[in-house]
Amino acid sequence: EVQLVQSETEVKKPGESLKISCEGSGYSFTSNWIAWVRQMPGKGLEWMGIIYPGDSDTRYSPSFQGQVTMSVDKSINTAYLQWSSLKASDTAMYYCARGTGAGFFDSWGQGTLVTVSS
Amino acid sequence: AIQLTQSPSSLSASVGDRVTITCRASQGISSALAWYQQKPGKAPKFLIYYASTLQSGVPSRFSGSGSGTDFTLTISSLQPEDFATYYCQQFNSYPYTFGQGTKLEIK
Numbered sequence: 001e002v003q004l005v006q007s008e009t010e011v012k013k014p015g016e017s018l019k020i021s022c023e024g025s026g027y028s029f030t031s032n033w034i035a036w037v038r039q040m041p042g043k044g045l046e047w048m049g050i051i052y053p054g055d056s057d058t059r060y061s062p063s064f065q066g067q068v069t070m071s072v073d074k075s076i077n078t079a080y081l082q083w084s085s086l087k088a089s090d091t092a093m094y095y096c097a098r099g100t101g102a103g104f105f106d107s108w109g110q111g112t113l114v115t116v117s118s
Numbered sequence: 119a120i121q122l123t124q125s126p127s128s129l130s131a132s133v134g135d136r137v138t139i140t141c142r143a144s145q146g147i148s149s150a151l152a153w154y155q156q157k158p159g160k161a162p163k164f165l166i167y168y169a170s171t172l173q174s175g176v177p178s179r180f181s182g183s184g185s186g187t188d189f190t191l192t193i194s195s196l197q198p199e200d201f202a203t204y205y206c207q208q209f210n211s212y213p214y215t216f217g218q219g220t221k222l223e224i225k
Contacts, residue, residue, distance in 0.1 A: 035214075044219040045154075045216040047207070049213075050214070061214075062119070062213060063213075104207065105154075108162055111161055
């Protein structure tokens with residue numbers, strides 16, 4: 001069974017750094033893209049970008065380019081999303097999802113809630 | 119970036135009704151469209167890909183159609199578990215994008 005398990009809820013202050021994770025299991029982790037999707041409170045889904053664990057090829061949405069960094073550790077089947085300096089506007093639920101070669105997302109993590117507040 | 123506009127933004131319907139949600143792309147995307155269902159407090163669930171292909175395990179009352187710029191998601195006979203928010207997503211070109219969502223509520 002394909003599973004994506006994300007790290008737990010985070011509460012941070014503005015200016016702090018953060019790295020959240022997404023561990024894949026039940027499939028070949030290096031052969032499928034991992035996407036990150038933001039959902040701000042009460043809002044819709046926003047595609048942030050996508051990374052290919054096999055070679056770390058990464059594509060960012062222009063809206064998120066320079067604001068976050070995506071990475072992977074193939075040795076532990078884990079993808080990461082990180083911020084160097086959080087803002088209050090980063091408060092949201094963040095989902096990882098397994099991307100097929102075509103570009104749709106057939107399995108999703110449970111989400112990581114990030115709250116940034118002073 | 120390709121914009122996806124869903125209509126309506128919200129919809130009230132009853133169990134047993136047939137409902138249709140529309141997704142319009144700002145430029146042609148061939149059949150590179152997927153549909154997802156999201157219930158409150160839950161992760162999205164993948165329903166349909168390539169505009170009309172049902173993901174394994176998705177009930178046959180769900181169907182999708184369209185190509186180019188205009189797409190539809192139809193639920194032939196609403197069940198209580200179908201009340202949720204639905205999103206379309208294009209995967210024709212980067213950056214991939216989602217529609218703004220259609221909230222399906224019980225009348």
